[in-house]
Amino acid sequence: MTATAPPAPAHGAPSRGRVLPPPVTGQEVVLVALIAVLWLVLGLATPAFLSAGSIVPLLVATAPVALIGIGMTVVIVTGGIDVSVGSTVMVSAVVVATTMVATGVPLPAAVALSVAVGGLLGLVNGVLIAYGRVHAIIITFGTLNLFRFIGLRVFDSSTVEGIPATLAVFGRGEAGRTLGVPHSFAITLVLAAAAWWYLRHTAGGRHFYAVGGDAHAARLAGVAVRRRVLSAYVLTGVLAGLAACFVLAQGTSSLAANVGSGTELAVIAAVVIGGTSITGGRGSVLGTVLGALLVQTVATGVTQLGWPSQLSALFVGVSIVVAVGTDLIRQRTRRSS
């Protein structure tokens, strides 16, 4: 496990061979091929699929899951997990929605508020996990309930009605596109590219892998383990807050209390399909974006083929098993060779 998660890049030691994993892993190549095949097959089966009217909503729907997936990848790389992101999205969405209805805040303020709320909730997770020394899944199961409580209190037992179209720049309508590219997906791609570069090419980024590979060894090597863990959860919270804006923009002018429920599982599925090891120390943001795209392609494809939409969850489950299975087989062959 640790073999693929070296510490900071060793400058001036080229003779020791490859230090970094390859820029694009086998899993990602397989995913690109799979998505291409799926799009081709769906395009042949239903000609409407490969049109802008179908691809743009697909990309817009992918954006929130892929965006939170960036943070979740970092969290899982450090050996943790965050099952509370669905509740974080809910709290951010309802706080922003009620504020917009009450005061009509402009776009930058709405986004800043949403990101701040998400970051604050992420900070709660991070402090409890990094300094309480408790397994991340237990803490985030607890905060999942706490955040839901906060969100439901803000909702006050009803829906939020009459939300203004402040966030339409992130939506799937005309205002949400430049040259046909939806803004939300473009922002996700830019942030994913930045995260990919940071995780791969800076010492700080490699520290996350070191923590996930062996936290004790990382600490002895001078990595500020707690601060790394804390920042991973804050990052996830911030991105969940931004994703809440995307979710609001995709919705109608009313917001119900079930917003964000199930997001955590969709995000974890995307991360895992993208080839990130759940035990930590290995993974890439690129794969996560591709995983989210694959999941959304399957969901869109199932509905466009006229199958019952509930079937898409079955295919997501099968995709997870296949993705993890091929990864396990690759690891075993690599070890034996």
Place this chain on the structure above:
Amino acid sequence: MTATAARPADAGTDRPESLPAKALRVLLTQRTALLVVLLVAVLVTMTTLSRRNYLTAPYDTGYLAATLINAVPLVMLGLAELLVITSGRGGIDLSVGSIVSLTGMVFGFAYGLWGWPLPAALLLAVVFGGLCGAVNGALVAYLGFPALITTLATYYAFSSLALVVNRQQPINSEPVQQLYSAAAAVDLPLLPEAFPRVPLGVFTFLLPTALLVWVVLARTTWGRRLYAVGTNDVAARWAGIDVRRTRFSAYVAAGAISGLVAVVTVAQFASARPDAGTTGNGMALPAITIAVLGGVAITGGIGRVGGVVLAALLVVWLNAGILLAVPGNAGAQFQLLSLGVVLVVAALLNGVATRRYGGTS
């Protein structure tokens, strides 16, 4: 983990431990002691509030007994998680809720539509649940998949199948609706009049399951093997234990228990609902919460039936009190708060106990 850490409790032979220090140590290291204290605190607080008329309805033994119906699925699924988490290597089962949904539909078909007799349909539910668990177990134990991922995948797959199998329609034919009366509260023979009416499901499902799991874990070699595998699977393998088979059987048992819960849920709702175990937060998250609260170590190898049962009782009776103290929708919301706070505090206490006394039991 911290085997080398000094244990003040053991080293105290020359200097006797003071009573408060001893009480603190017992509370922090014995999960059942902590749960009993919390349970008594909840009962005393709520009864006092009830006496002074702060609650919308009396919080008495009759009410407490009636709310036990909520404990039936909670305890049973908590025990399912106990088996799986104890089996170690990151063992966890996110799919129990969707197994409940899917098995409930299968039970609904067999009993409600095909006219199977109740015992046969019950057996089918247990076997089918066990089969669903076997899918998890085969992937985790024999193919080496991480449990979290495997059960996430099967959560999606089973819940999707449950929705598709009857086109999202519930099954509530005549025989299924009559099951409801079987789940109602009963007067027990042999007990005095004053004894509160306890829901029948407690005696037909909860107690037998809890007893069986306790016997299996505490009194059979399979139980010892499961603890050994969960504590250190390499050592267990060198001790001649079939690690894969033991771990596999833990997942099968969890599936079978979920199958039983499916029958309970169908009877409780008088209808086989395709989303019975997956609506809202689903059944898996509360079950895992109960198991962890009951002292089951997420790292495996530690966990007791008594702790899980006490944890479920604490949550059920606390929730019942909250419903009376905070009327309306807000009551359900404060239940989320209490569940979250109790879980986080219990987890943090576990951390303190590990650092101070070298572990919990």
